[in-house]
Amino acid sequence: MSFVHKTYLRPRYADTDQMGIIHHAKYFEYFEIARTELLRSLGLPYAALENDGYLLPLIDCYAKFIKPIKYDQLIRIETNLEDFSGARIHLAYKIFDDETNDLLSEGYTKHSWVKKINLKPTRPPLKFLEVIKSK
């Protein structure tokens, strides 16, 4: 399976800082929105996975800042679900200016499936494995 999902958004004014650009920590919130929308597009809203007792905390994350992102700029985030076989999932992200197609940033996040009740690692939800297999 190779699966790329596209999400579009406009940064909030509150996401800017006094350099006049989007603050670097906010990129990880954009990656998170992209993850949320990727899961929704698979019919697996993250809110429902949490209700079923699963969480996806981060193991680590990385971002590279290629060109600044501005307030209200229409950006496109392309998300690639790279590894999802075991107890971990690995997602890679590219952020583009949707008009010029300039690459603005790239990064990744790695997560492990854990049970909400005890935060212990667990196998992925069956629903998730079935959906992934069918792609």
Added chain:
Amino acid sequence: MSFVHKTYLRPRYADTDQMGIIHHAKYFEYFEIARTELLRSLGLPYAALENDGYLLPLIDCYAKFIKPIKYDQLIRIETNLEDFSGARIHLAYKIFDDETNDLLSEGYTKHSWVKKINLKPTRPPLKFLEVIKSK
């Protein structure tokens, strides 16, 4: 009882926006820090109150922006616990430049005590009432 508590802090760079000043939504985070420190000074850390099963969600809040706050400016927040008799508490805040004593902002937050388990209104924790009475 009249009780005023002072908290000091320096705004984070991430709290600025592209106007070059602290974003207005962050003032409510500063009020929250001031509340946390007021409760700690009373020997009632909010984290411990939550562990005991209480929450203090907001009913409403207000802030007035008198002079801008800048990144890294040393500010002093004076917090006044105005009403705390019943199931609600009412706090008022003033933010000063700690060097010039200029008044930068004032505002308030109103809260109700609720049980963590069901988010239903409840009487204040006994510990809280005892501490307050002793002031």
Added chain:
Amino acid sequence: MSFVHKTYLRPRYADTDQMGIIHHAKYFEYFEIARTELLRSLGLPYAALENDGYLLPLIDCYAKFIKPIKYDQLIRIETNLEDFSGARIHLAYKIFDDETNDLLSEGYTKHSWVKKINLKPTRPPLKFLEVIKSK
């Protein structure tokens, strides 16, 4: 003129706090998004107004928290441009659950037009007055 604009959004995971609901300070970011979209719908993107040398800093703001907002809940913000005649503008907001139409929050923000170059109060941009008059 009576002018109500509707904006739809889903709160980010990063907007939640450990009460399991959206943090109160984030409501002011949602009001800000609603303002941005109202201005865009009038053909007056706020980013363009800033480029023309205008800013709209806040004078004060208020929010009332009626029912909690949850992560990923589809909300509708109805924004009413209540007063806009002079150097100030006054906006009122209502947040609804878009499915149930439950009122979740209401609030307001008051702003003054200032020049970017010196942060001094100024008359509204001509473009803004013309658009408003034509409604």
Added chain:
Amino acid sequence: MSFVHKTYLRPRYADTDQMGIIHHAKYFEYFEIARTELLRSLGLPYAALENDGYLLPLIDCYAKFIKPIKYDQLIRIETNLEDFSGARIHLAYKIFDDETNDLLSEGYTKHSWVKKINLKPTRPPLKFLEVIKSK
């Protein structure tokens, strides 16, 4: 030169998310606070460097999440200025629970010196080089 600086802080309530822990994007704000305090300890407050016309935007950043950080937990951030010779600086961070000395997170940020006026790369401020040399 090997230079390690220690900063202490308590996470804000607003920094938590509905997992009941500090949201991962906030770690980069903590690294930023640690940078700010490291520079202040060298007699080079970042606010003053910006006033002198310099900015330090990020090239990239990374964080690893070893144990969760909780609201109001006293944490210690140890910051190591690893490379600072040329137009770039490289900082590494470790976050500890200040009571137990458990390692909670580690990460890094890389920055380039740019001129505020045109965002073009530039040599580090002379003041910075002199201070660094004297360590």
